[in-house]
Amino acid sequence: MAKKGGVQQLQADIQTDEDFEKFLERPGLLVLDIYSEWCGPCLGMVGSLRKIKLEIGGDNLHLAICKSDSISYLKRFCKKSEPTWMFVTKGKATNLLFGSNTPKLMKLIAHELEMLSKPNRNLYDITELQPEEESRLKIKQHAEMEALNKEEAAKQKKRIDYLNSMTDIIIENIPDMGVTVFGPHINRDMYKKLLEPAENMKLQCKDRRVINVSRADFDVVNYACPNPLPDDVMEQLDQKDLMMCFWKMPEDDRRPIPEVLNQYAHELMVEHHEVDVLTEEDIVHPPIILPLDLTIEVELEEGEVWEEPEPEPEPEPLPKKTPGKKEESAAAAETVEGEEDEGEEGSEGDEGGEGAEAGEGPEAPDLPELQMDAFGADFDLNDEEEEGEQEAELEEVEVVVQKRYRKKIIRIPPIWVAGNARTHATLIYVFFRQQTTGFLPPDPTPEPPHIVMAFDAYKKRDLLSVAERLKDDVPLYGFFTSDEADEAKLIANSVSKYATMPQNPSDKIVFKVNKQTSNTMLSLATYGPSYVSADAVIGHAEALKFFPDTYKTAEQEAIEEAEREAENPKKKKRRTKVDEVAEPAVATSGEDSSESRPATAPEVSDVGEAAAAQIVEDGEAPPEGAPATEIAAPPAAEASEAADAGAADAATSDTPPPAPAEGETPAEASAAEENVTPAE
Structure with a gap:
């Protein structure tokens, strides 16, 4: 206890902002041992701190332990397990040390005491990060970034490996299936027209769905796709309803799936010519589906230069006719009416005392030159102030940069066909999963990092x-x-x-x-x-x-043990009968009083277990309905049971057992009568 009291006197215990602020007012060098609630102060250096205070520190050295959890100035040190030492002079931090290196701490304290009298030191606010902390923070952030990159790379690799395994199974089981994705402007009403070229090519549509797709869905689809949809197109398709068809390839067509479906897409998007048999005229059928052009506004990035395309030249206006007399008089009348309207507006402005322009309204009275000069001077000063305010307002307005936009045309294809069989398998995996229930296992629950x-x-x-x-x-x-x-x-x-x-x-x-x-x-x-x-x-x-x-x-x-027992009820039944063998012996010994129980009584249960083990080894169970007492016990067990002076023996025999000789145990006496060696 005396040692603990000495520690408290050597180092002030600070736990509140008020005590911390008072402690910072002390002169000299302050050494703060900063700790958190779950990692206490460093007590291993108390002896060294006391020694350096007595030898070179004296009144210039003040020590304290500071709980960072309850001191707002030290919040950044909360929940850190590494010992932290802060050096403070005149309310400002001068240095920082991490770790419990005693020689290094003593050397740094001596150095800081020498630097007390030297001016022009680097001082930091208590809450400010010092160079050592900034360096550690950068290292920590770099390590965290590397760890995140590793996690992301591992996660991506795991995802790709899993998708490869799933698509391999799909390709193996349904190698003649493919998917086409139609644009948002292709709807169900056009489905019959879409089937005509497919029927000519012997393509069979096994399933058709309208699906609300997301960008995340296509991030999965495009993981191994050689011809993914462009990013700007995907932005327009995000959260849109798209029609998709699940096709079975013709049996007699051995071409790759993308080649067959690309031919189908070509048939949908080209003109078809037909010759009329009667008139021999060429009849042109327009494409069944066409691209969709969307015009959107894109914000210009900072520093991006964009030149609007030159507008098409407008046709020259027709020459104006020379106005005749009637037209001139009408124009003059309009001019007079306009002047009258302006005069009325000016008179209204004069009545209000505002809005009158120079040269309009009643003439101003003549003022003395002195008054005019004074008025003019005042007016000039006011003008300068107003100009200054206007310039300040203009400067403020210039800070707000107006966003600039440019127009961009995005072409949405009417149909999209993936460029390889794996992407078609991925489309089936993402959008037609019901077609794979017969052979594809369900996705496992993702394990968190x-x-x-x-x-x-x-x-x-x-x-x-x-x-x-x-x-x-x-x-x-x-x-x-x-x-x-x-x-x-x-x-x-x-x-x-x-x-x-x-x-x-x-x-x-x-x-x-x-x-x-x-x-x-x-x-x-x-x-x-x-x-x-x-x-x-x-x-x-x-x-x-x-x-x-x-x-x-x-x-x-x-659980596995319980399942094994449930699967093998015969084994469980044997164990139950084995327990019935052992339980009567244990119960018999339990009925005896502690005074009359022989020393060999605990061995009864062991003998019963040995007999039960022998039964299990032989693989023979007693016949059903036979009492447990029919199972023969070894002679040693019978001898010890007969030797007990319990109620069970008294009930089965009218003749009392012979009294043992002097120095002889009941078990030995019984064994002598039966010519049986007692159990050891």
């Missing part, structure tokens, strides 16, 4: 209570010999099994933790993990080593 967290096994009680509370995010755990994935060996998959096995201080409990949110990870991290995966890609690989596909939880093992 996860990591591995390892802890010392002695912390199992607290950790498992957290894991049980957050079991949706902690699907698996186990006890292992190490937290190294390549070296670890499984000890047990449950606490109960681990309790029955020899335990070592180096044993670890390892959790597979879903990386959906950080709450679960933080809750577990408060117990000081010995290892945490760097990212989800590494965590996925490590989880496969700790928990391979063959790994089974205790619950899964119990």
Whole structure:
């Protein structure tokens, strides 16, 4: 306790903003040991801090431990497990040290004490990031970006591998099927016309659907497509209803699916000529479907130069006729009426005292030159002020940059045919999944990204209570010999099994933790993990080593055991009769009083189990309906039962058992009478 009191006197304990602000007012060098609630202050350096304070610091050195969770100035240090030391002078931070390197800390304190008297130092606000923090932040952000890129690359590879496997199955099972996608302007009413060229080519439409497509759907479709739709076209098709047809290729046509369907698309989009038999005239049939041209406005990017196309020259206007006298008089009359209207408006403006222009309305009275000069001077000053305000307003207006747009024409094709068989299989997988139910397995539930967290096994009680509370995010755990994935060996998959096995201080409990949110990870991290995966890609690989596909939880093992017993009722029946053999012996010994129970009584149940094991080995069960007592017990068991001075023996025999000789146990006396050696 005395040592604890000394620690408190050496270092001030600061937990509020008010105490923190007061402490910063102290003169000299302030050394702050910043900690968080789940990772306490660094107490291992207390002795060294006391020594340096007594030897060179004195009153110029002040030490404090600061809880970052409750001090707003230190919020950026919350939930960090690394010791953090901040050096403060005159209310400003001068340096920062991370880690528990005692020699480095002592050397830095001595250096900061020497720098107290030197001016022109780099000072930072308490809440400002120092160069060391900025450098660490950049490294952390770079590492996080690399981890995200790795996760995304691994996710993309997994997605492509899965799509390849699914489309391979589709190509193998329905190699003569393809899909055509029609534009949004091609509707159901045109379906009969669309079938005419298909029937001529012996194409069969096995299914037709109108589907609301999204950009995400086509991101899947285009993963291996050599001729995807352009991005601007996809933007216009997003969330639009498109008609799709599921075609069966002609049996006698061995060409690739894209080639056959491209010929069908060509037949839909070209003119057809026909000669009239009677008149021998050439009759032209227009294309059945045509592209759709959409005109949209696109915002110009900053610095982008766009020249509007020159408009087509307009036809020259016809020469005007020279007006005659009547027309001239009419024009003059219109001019006079216009002047009268302007005069009326001017008079209305004069009555209001505003809006009168120079030279209109009543003449201003003559003023003395002095008054005119003064008026003029005042007027000039006002004009200058107004001009300044106008310029300021113009400057403010110039800051707001008006968006510029240009017109763009997007051509939506009336029909789209994928360029390879794999993309046609992907179209079937995405939009015609009902055609694959006979041979394609259902999609697995996607597994969230996860990591591995390892802890010392002695912390199992607290950790498992957290894991049980957050079991949706902690699907698996186990006890292992190490937290190294390549070296670890499984000890047990449950606490109960681990309790029955020899335990070592180096044993670890390892959790597979879903990386959906950080709450679960933080809750577990408060117990000081010995290892945490760097990212989800590494965590996925490590989880496969700790928990391979063959790994089974205790619950899964119990379920499988129950299923095996349900599948083999004969074995279960044998076990039931074996229990009936052992239970009477145990019950008989239980009825005896503790005073009269012989030393060999516990061996009865063991003998019964041995007999039961022999029955199971022989594979013979007693006949149905036979009482359990018909199963013969070994002589040793009979001897010990006869030796008991219990109620069961008294009920079956009128003759009391002979009294044992002096120094002889009842079991020995009974064995002597029956010429049987008592059980050891």
